[in-house]
Amino acid sequence: MSTKAIVCRCEDVTLADIQHTLEIGYRTVEEVKRYTGLGTGPCEGKECMAQAARLCLMALRTDGPDKNDAVVEPFTSRPPVQPAPLGIFARGDEEP
Amino acid sequence: MDRRLNEVPHGERLTLQFEGGDVTACAGESVAVALFASGENVLSRSIKYHRPRGFFCLAGHCGACLMRIDGKPNVRACKTPAKEGMRVERQNAFPTGAFDVLGAADFFFPKGMDHHTMMTSPRALNAVLNKVVRQLGGLGKLPDLPTPQERTVELPRPRTKHVDVVVVGGGPAGLGCATECARAGKKTLLVDEQDRVGGSLLAHPQHGVRAANEALAAALKAGVEVLSSSTVLAWYPEDAPKAGAEPGLLAVHTPDGLLKLTASRYVYATGSYDQNAIFTDNDRPGVLPARAVGRLLVRFGVRPAKKPVVVGDGPYAKALTDALAKTGATVTRIDGHAEQITQANGRSWVRSVQTSKQRTIKCDLVAVAALPAPASELPRQHGVPVAFTDRLGGFHCQVDEDGRSPVPHVFACGDVTGFGGIDDAISAGARCGRAVVASFSGNGVGKSA
Ligand code: FES
Numbered sequence: 133m134s135t136k137a138i139v140c141r142c143e144d145v146t147l148a149d150i151q152h153t154l155e156i157g158y159r160t161v162e163e164v165k166r167y168t169g170l171g172t173g174p175c176e177g178k179e180c181m182a183q184a185a186r187l188c189l190m191a192l193r194t195d196g197p198d199k200n201d202a203v204v205e206p207f208t209s210r211p212p213v214q215p216a217p218l219g220i221f222a223r224g225d226e227e228p
Numbered sequence: 229m230d231r232r233l234n235e236v237p238h239g240e241r242l243t244l245q246f247e248g249g250d251v252t253a254c255a256g257e258s259v260a261v262a263l264f265a266s267g268e269n270v271l272s273r274s275i276k277y278h279r280p281r282g283f284f285c286l287a288g289h290c291g292a293c294l295m296r297i298d299g300k301p302n303v304r305a306c307k308t309p310a311k312e313g314m315r316v317e318r319q320n321a322f323p324t325g326a327f328d329v330l331g332a333a334d335f336f337f338p339k340g341m342d343h344h345t346m347m348t349s350p351r352a353l354n355a356v357l358n359k360v361v362r363q364l365g366g367l368g369k370l371p372d373l374p375t376p377q378e379r380t381v382e383l384p385r386p387r388t389k390h391v392d393v394v395v396v397g398g399g400p401a402g403l404g405c406a407t408e409c410a411r412a413g414k415k416t417l418l419v420d421e422q423d424r425v426g427g428s429l430l431a432h433p434q435h436g437v438r439a440a441n442e443a444l445a446a447a448l449k450a451g452v453e454v455l456s457s458s459t460v461l462a463w464y465p466e467d468a469p470k471a472g473a474e475p476g477l478l479a480v481h482t483p484d485g486l487l488k489l490t491a492s493r494y495v496y497a498t499g500s501y502d503q504n505a506i507f508t509d510n511d512r513p514g515v516l517p518a519r520a521v522g523r524l525l526v527r528f529g530v531r532p533a534k535k536p537v538v539v540g541d542g543p544y545a546k547a548l549t550d551a552l553a554k555t556g557a558t559v560t561r562i563d564g565h566a567e568q569i570t571q572a573n574g575r576s577w578v579r580s581v582q583t584s585k586q587r588t589i590k591c592d593l594v595a596v597a598a599l600p601a602p603a604s605e606l607p608r609q610h611g612v613p614v615a616f617t618d619r620l621g622g623f624h625c626q627v628d629e630d631g632r633s634p635v636p637h638v639f640a641c642g643d644v645t646g647f648g649g650i651d652d653a654i655s656a657g658a659r660c661g662r663a664v665v666a667s668f669s670g671n672g673v674g675k676s677a
Contacts, residue, residue: 135571136277138504138511141284142291144276147506173275174291174302174367178501179284182601182622189616204616206623209605211462211479214288214421215302220486223383 139187140180142173150184154191161185162207171207174215181206229267233555236529242312253310257528260286260293260305263316265530269513269577272318275367280576282513285502286520288421289603294367295319301368309423319368384485388469391417391453393664394478394491396460396606399427400435400650401642401657402497403443405631408661409493410450414668417491418452419480421459424527427499428643428650431522432544433551435650458482460489463609493637493664496607497657500600500621500643505539505564508571514578518548518597531555533593537581539564540597544649548595560589569594602644611635620646631660632667639664 137147145168153167164170164184171177171184185204192202232238232254239255244262253262260283263269272294274281284292288307296317297303305316395406398420410416424430426440447454461479468475469488478494480487502517504510518540524530525548534557538549541563552559562569562583571582572594580590601622604614612633614623624646627633631641641660642653 135508136279136511137506137508138279139506141281141504141511142275144274144279174294175289176605178289178601178603179503182503182616183506185616185622186618189618206604206608206614206616209608211464211609212481213605213609214459214461214481216459216461216481219383220386220481223385 139183140168140170140173142175142179143169143171145170145180150187154187159188159192159195161188161204164188165207176213177207231265231267231531233529233531238529242310244310245313245315247317251316255310257310258286258306259295259297259308259310259314259316261524261528261530262310263305264524265528274511279511280513281511282577283516284504284520285517286523287502289501296368299372301371307422386486386488387484388488388490389417390469390490391415392491392668393417393493393495394419394489395495395497396478397427397497397499397603397642397644398422398425398444398454398456399497399499399642399653400429400443401499401653401660402427402495403447404654404657405495405497405639405641405661405664406452407443407447407450408658409664410447410452412665414493414665416452417455417489418447419455419458419460419489421457423457425454425456426527428519428653430527431519432650433522433526433547436526455480455482455487458487460606463606465610493639493667494610495631495660495664496604496610496612496625496638496640496644497642497653497660498603498606498644499653500602500647502600503596503598503621505569505596505598507569510569510572512572512574512578513576514574514592515572515594515596517600518545518595519600521552521593521595522548525551525555531557532595533557533591535591536560536593536595537562537569537589537591538595538597539569541565542597542649545595545597548597552595560591562589564597569596600643600647602646604644607633607638607640607644610638612638612640617646620648629659630663631656632663637667 149168153164161184170180188204192199242253244251244253251266272281281292283306284290286306293305294302295305296319298315392414393409393416395402395418398418406416406418425444429435429440459481461481465476469477469490478489480489502519521532524532538545538561549559549561568584569581572578573580582588599621602624604623607625613626616623625640625644627640627645631639639660641656
């Protein structure tokens with residue numbers, strides 16, 4: 133077994149993956165998500181998004197003093213926030 | 229092996245079918261807790277590198293416990309109540325979870341797999357690599373074919389409901405808020421995704437089952453309607469519950485199907501998600517958030533470990549350390565600042581950790597009390613602004629002292645406004661409840677329609 137520090141457990145995204153993403157210049161949580169797949173698994177970012185934001189913020193702060201009060205934004209929260217069986221949406225008609 | 233504590237009452241004994249053998253469960257336990265209590269550790273393999281994965285949050289928030297249950301893939305074992313005769317299998321492992329030849333992916337890609345460079349290889353090689361990736365990736369296998377009875381089952385019809393106040397989340401903040409609203413005569417519905425209401429109270433040795441039951445009893449006595457085992461999936465701003473009605477509804481996944489829920493006031497008391505610390509092999513099974521360890525002990529009466537390490541210096545880490553020691557465990561606590569974990573060792577379960585002070589500590593569990601992250605997705609969908617604050621755990625709702633958000637009729641209280649723990653949540657919930665009530669008489673933001 134090789135050694136890895138995991139940030140996103142669902143998609144096996146490692147700290148090294150995120151550091152690489154930041155090294156090539158990306159700085160937003162959305163970009164980290166799109167480049168690494170972080171936050172796209174069954175937990176939808178519940179375990180990794182805050183960590184990714186923290187790492188982006190640290191990278192922004194090392195970019196220079198003008199970035200000291202840079203803000204980070206979460207990636208878009210899309211329905212459903214928890215996995216659900218499609219069957220519950222399949223019937224359009226309501227109870228009378 | 230049975231890790232259940234004798235001095236705690238357990239539900240009636242049941243038998244699960246786990247990969248050909250029998251495993252004992254007690255009524256009231258989830259499948260994940262039943263397996264752990266019976267000494268089964270590895271639940272599955274991870275999606276890409278096939279690393280061993282056990283449960284993590286025990287709250288339905290991480291996806292680490294996906295198993296094949298009664299022929300259905302990707303079911304959360306920590307959210308599935310154990311039932312007599314249930315068929316439980318590991319998934320994402322070949323040939324078995326305990327011995328997984330695909331784990332070679334972890335070995336062959338020590339620096340990780342970069343899907344980007346795999347895709348830019350020459351075409352022929354790309355095709356081959358695609359096949360490799362297909363074989364390695366993916367979650368589970370297709371479900372068993374439906375039985376003749378299942379094939380004729382009618383899909384549940386969606387229902388609609390309107391209340392004065394809906395409170396999402398039945399932890400300390402939500403329970404207190406709902407109780408205040410119901411006491412003032414408002415028709416109040418509390419929705420909670422767990423099968424047992426109480427949220428983080430059920431993970432705290434100094435609060436526990438008794439405090440959760442008392443708070444629930446107070447809510448019921450005040451007239452709160454409680455909908456448990458029900459997950460609010462989304463706020464849909466453009467959908468109307470019925471033709472001609474005002475748009476905007478909460479979609480709720482209940483045991484009886486979809487509920488389209490509308491309310492005059494919406495309160496988000498969704499709490500916070502447990503987080504891990506970042507260190508080498510931090511995903512080793514047995515490295516758990518402190519509150520998951522607390523849930524095992526406090527809610528389920530299961531002995532988490534004999535030699536646990538607790539990481540953290542806050543009040544919760546201290547309370548958990550004491551409670552673990554009371555079970556007879558030898559507990560090592562490290563503060564997580566001056567001394568941090570640098571690496572976890574062990575194959576299918578953690579066996580020791582290394583620290584920044586060059587110590588190696590033998591252990592059979594690591595409880596990480598990292599700052600939980602506010603669960604702000606639903607209020608974000610509802611237009612509530614959030615900000616990132618490190619010491620508050622992540623993206624928290626921006627509301628005033630009493631939980632009023634800038635969005636009319638929408639409130640938030642408790643950890644979702646920034647992690648503060650149970651005592652803060654209790655007082656914030658009560659304050660928010662009073663503000664919600666006041667808003668109906670025009671004293672607060674957002675007049676009643
Ligand atoms: S979702 Fe089940 S352990 Fe986290």
